[in-house]
Amino acid sequence: xxxxxxxxxxxxxxxxxxxxxxxxxxxxxxxxxxxxxxxxxxxxxxxxxxxxxxxxxxxxxxxxxxxxxxxxxxxxxxxxxxxxxxxxxxxxxxxxxxxxxxxxxxxxxxxxxxxxxxxxxxxxxxxxxxxxxxxxxxxxxxxxxxxxxxxxxxxxxxxxxxxxxxxxxxxxxxxxxxxxxxxxxxxxxxxxxxxxxxxxxxxxxxxxxxxxxxxxxxxxxxxxxxxxxxxxxxxxxxxxxxxxxxxxxxxxxxxxxxxxxxxxxxxxxxxxxxxxxxxxxxxxxxxxxxxxxxxxxxxxxxxxxxxxxxxxxxxxxxxxxxxxxxxxxxxxxxxxxxxxxxxxxxxxxxxxxxxxxxxxxxxxxxxxxxxxxxxxxxxxxxxxxxxxxxxxxxxxxxxxxxxxxxxxxxxxxxxxxxxxxxxxxxxxxxxxxxxxxxxxxx
Amino acid sequence: xxxxxxxxxxxxxxxxxxxxxxxxxxxxxxxxxxxxxxxxxxxxxxxxxxxxxxxxxxxxxxxxxxxxxxxxxxxxxxxxxxxxxxxxxxxxxxxxxxxxxxxxxxxxxxxxxxxxxxxxxxxxxxxxxxxxxxxxxxxxxxxxxxxxxxxxxxxxxxxxxxxxxxxxxxxxxxxxxxxxxxxxxxxxxxxxxxxxxxxxxxxxxxxxxxxxxxxxxxxxxxxxxxxxxxxxxxxxxxxxxxxxxxxxxxxxxxxxxxxxxxxxxxxxxxxxxxxxxxxxxxxxxxxxxxxxxxxxxxxxxxxxxxxxxxxxxxxxxxxxxxxxxxxxxxxxxxxxxxxxxxxxxxxxxxxxxxxxxx
Numbered sequence: 001x002x003x004x005x006x007x008x009x010x011x012x013x014x015x016x017x018x019x020x021x022x023x024x025x026x027x028x029x030x031x032x033x034x035x036x037x038x039x040x041x042x043x044x045x046x047x048x049x050x051x052x053x054x055x056x057x058x059x060x061x062x063x064x065x066x067x068x069x070x071x072x073x074x075x076x077x078x079x080x081x082x083x084x085x086x087x088x089x090x091x092x093x094x095x096x097x098x099x100x101x102x103x104x105x106x107x108x109x110x111x112x113x114x115x116x117x118x119x120x121x122x123x124x125x126x127x128x129x130x131x132x133x134x135x136x137x138x139x140x141x142x143x144x145x146x147x148x149x150x151x152x153x154x155x156x157x158x159x160x161x162x163x164x165x166x167x168x169x170x171x172x173x174x175x176x177x178x179x180x181x182x183x184x185x186x187x188x189x190x191x192x193x194x195x196x197x198x199x200x201x202x203x204x205x206x207x208x209x210x211x212x213x214x215x216x217x218x219x220x221x222x223x224x225x226x227x228x229x230x231x232x233x234x235x236x237x238x239x240x241x242x243x244x245x246x247x248x249x250x251x252x253x254x255x256x257x258x259x260x261x262x263x264x265x266x267x268x269x270x271x272x273x274x275x276x277x278x279x280x281x282x283x284x285x286x287x288x289x290x291x292x293x294x295x296x297x298x299x300x301x302x303x304x305x306x307x308x309x310x311x312x313x314x315x316x317x318x319x320x321x322x323x324x325x326x327x328x329x330x331x332x333x334x335x336x337x338x339x340x341x342x343x344x345x346x347x348x349x350x351x352x353x354x355x356x357x358x359x360x361x362x363x364x365x366x367x368x369x370x371x372x373x374x375x376x377x378x379x380x381x382x383x384x385x386x387x388x389x390x391x392x393x394x395x396x397x398x399x400x401x402x403x404x405x406x407x408x409x410x411x412x413x414x415x416x417x418x419x420x421x422x423x424x425x426x427x428x429x430x431x432x433x434x435x436x437x438x439x440x441x442x
Numbered sequence: 443x444x445x446x447x448x449x450x451x452x453x454x455x456x457x458x459x460x461x462x463x464x465x466x467x468x469x470x471x472x473x474x475x476x477x478x479x480x481x482x483x484x485x486x487x488x489x490x491x492x493x494x495x496x497x498x499x500x501x502x503x504x505x506x507x508x509x510x511x512x513x514x515x516x517x518x519x520x521x522x523x524x525x526x527x528x529x530x531x532x533x534x535x536x537x538x539x540x541x542x543x544x545x546x547x548x549x550x551x552x553x554x555x556x557x558x559x560x561x562x563x564x565x566x567x568x569x570x571x572x573x574x575x576x577x578x579x580x581x582x583x584x585x586x587x588x589x590x591x592x593x594x595x596x597x598x599x600x601x602x603x604x605x606x607x608x609x610x611x612x613x614x615x616x617x618x619x620x621x622x623x624x625x626x627x628x629x630x631x632x633x634x635x636x637x638x639x640x641x642x643x644x645x646x647x648x649x650x651x652x653x654x655x656x657x658x659x660x661x662x663x664x665x666x667x668x669x670x671x672x673x674x675x676x677x678x679x680x681x682x683x684x685x686x687x688x689x690x691x692x693x694x695x696x697x698x699x700x701x702x703x704x705x706x707x708x709x710x711x712x713x714x715x716x717x718x719x720x721x722x723x724x725x726x727x728x729x730x731x732x733x734x735x736x737x738x739x740x741x742x743x744x745x746x747x748x749x750x751x752x753x754x755x756x757x758x759x760x761x762x763x764x765x766x767x768x769x770x771x772x773x774x775x776x777x778x779x780x781x782x783x784x785x786x787x788x789x790x791x792x793x794x795x796x797x798x799x800x
Contacts (some may be wrong), residue, residue: 078516088512100498101502168759421538
């Protein structure tokens with residue numbers, strides 16, 4: 001069943017990576033739409049209402065994509081990871097069922113009213129439906145990350161003789177120390193993506209000299225939201241999330257940082273390729289003492305390297321984990337820098353003539369998706385080879401009766417279908433952006 | 443506690459069948475009977491604001507199944523691997539058919555997504571009927587070959603079909619003559635249900651014709667149901683035991699039969715909502731009857747070596763089941779409020795509502 005396990009993993013990795021391209025935009029974008037609509041209610045300036053409407057059109061397509069690619073995620077726990085579901089369903093089933101009952105019903109009931117009900121509801125109630133969709137989507141993220149946190153740091157359980165995990169403390173699932181930092185880190189990162197999309201489309205309009213009035217609005221709003229959220233991603237949320245890894249998964253932390261030997265006053269590595277055979281980093285560029293300081297707030301603190309741990313405990317894919325983490329952290333730093341520059345020129349009222357800043361923001365849009373994806377790969381590769389940290393291995397979780405041939409067949413099916421979805425998505429969203437907010441009728 | 447969650451799950455699935463059932467039915471009517479563009483638009487508009495929330499009943503039922511009966515979830519989802527993944531693909535096609543049709547104003551574009559929506563609806567109705575048939579018939583738990591289990595007692599795998607297409611064959615398939623019978627019943631019943639929804643919620647020009655369709659399909663459905671009841675006695679062991687032990691369960695078949703017979707009077711019904719009510723009664727009655735007959739079994743074993751899966755041997759720990767009641771009750775009250783608001787906002791004929799669906 002080795003091959004079947006490989007295809008099970010590929011299918012989950014592929015479908016979850018593709019799926020999360022959409023919620024990472026809609027969670028943050030719902031907040032920005034609520035902001036535009038609220039601003040309209042406060043000022044009664046039509047521009048803000050049209051801005052809200054324009055982004056709702058893009059939101060609608062993203063949301064539909066998120067829904068249709070999300071359902072396979074819930075199914076796959078049972079279809080491809082039956083053993084995992086059988087053993088832990090009594091626990092992770094709680095939070096996943098709550099997601100369905102609390103957030104999906106809320107989102108789906110009010111989404112139709114939000115997207116198409118402006119005339120029917122009037123502006124104030126329309127604003128409320130937007131708020132409800134926003135709450136629903138953020139609640140969904142919370143319950144998913146509660147599930148994820150239990151896999152990273154299991155709490156509130158006991159293991160029976162037959163190997164089954166049973167819940168013995170419901171509230172522990174929500175007071176899990178892993179949960180809050182991860183959740184806020186993820187939500188802030190989702191806002192970074194949406195802010196860059198909004199600011200980047202604004203930059204596009206200014207560069208293209210079309211929809212200029214909206215270009216300015218989108219750019220300024222996106223840069224302000226983006227700068228705040230990209231700082232929040234790093235500090236305090238990213239910092240706290242990393243400290244959790246240091247505390248609860250020290251071997252993962254060593255692998256993320258590419259730290260093969262225990263050291264004092266550890267440098268932070270900006271660039272370098274892990275060489276597993278020789279147990280060192282090649283082509284290293286590093287700044288001394290910073291990592292010790294960031295981790296323990298002391299310049300000369302000692303950090304445990306991989307040498308302290310038994311090789312059987314190593315994360316399965318050390319280079320993958322190292323790259324995912326460094327891509328995320330590196331891009332996050334670039335986002336803060338570019339947005340700070342943009343903020344400066346907005347303050348100086350010179351942003352429209354600084355075309356290189358506009359280009360930078362536009363070009364960075366896809367990199368926000370890469371940073372979010374790399375962040376999730378860091379979390380997931382960091383937990384490997386475990387499904388439930390230190391308790392249940394990935395190799396013990398797959399469905400026993402589903403053959404490699406069947407899983408390969410469905411994996412290929414998903415790849416083909418999602419390719420089609422991706423193409424349709426790009427065509428339709430491209431069309432809306434190209435037509436621009438000025439063509440939206442009242 | 444297991445029985446409570448079994449009832450919750452069956453009720454949630456019943457709501458799913460009644461609500462998303464009319465979406466499937468509307469899709470089937472759309473595929474076969476709607477020729478004019480106005481009628482096509484009226485039909486998609488009538489389910490436009492609802493279908494997404496309706497589909498959530500499936501997701502939420504799946505969630506409750508996962509948390510309350512994890513062993514059943516693991517066993518059945520991996521054992522019915524292929525049809526379930528195909529259901530996922532069909533759900534994707536139905537959704538993008540509905541949502542993307544209005545995005546481009548071009549006849550060919552609309553035609554493609556209309557067909558995707560209609561065909562996906564038809565096949566989904568068929569697949570859900572097949573699924574029910576498979577659960578009633580049972581599966582080879584433990585994948586027993588020559589009297590020996592080749593897997594753990596709760597696991598199995600069913601290919602799409604085998605050459606015999608028989609529910610009594612050694613090697614079972616998803617599709618055999620019994621399960622396909624239930625698949626056809628599901629298609630016919632949901633077509634009637636969808637037609638009733640369209641009559642209730644639209645001013646489309648085919649409404650009168652649909653009453654004729656409902657009448658004819660009700661006759662066909664009655665014959666199919668009679669055949670299925672006769673063969674049921676051969677496929678299942680002692681299907682009437684529960685009814686004889688707990689006679690109040692006879693209420694469910696009675697509700698179903700009452701709904702079905704009243705559908706014959708479709709042309710004489712004064713209120714348009716009555717037809718929809720009767721087809722809902724039939725769907726609920728038929729599903730509840732099936733569940734009552736199986737209980738406490740939820741997936742029968744077709745071999746003598748491994749026991750059937752029941753609500754008792756597949757349930758999660760009792761602490762989890764108890765604590766789940768608190769949040770479930772809160773959530774279901776909220777859901778009832780959402781449903782009330784949603785149907786209040788979109789009451790009456792959907793083509794009269796100033797609702798800017800594309």
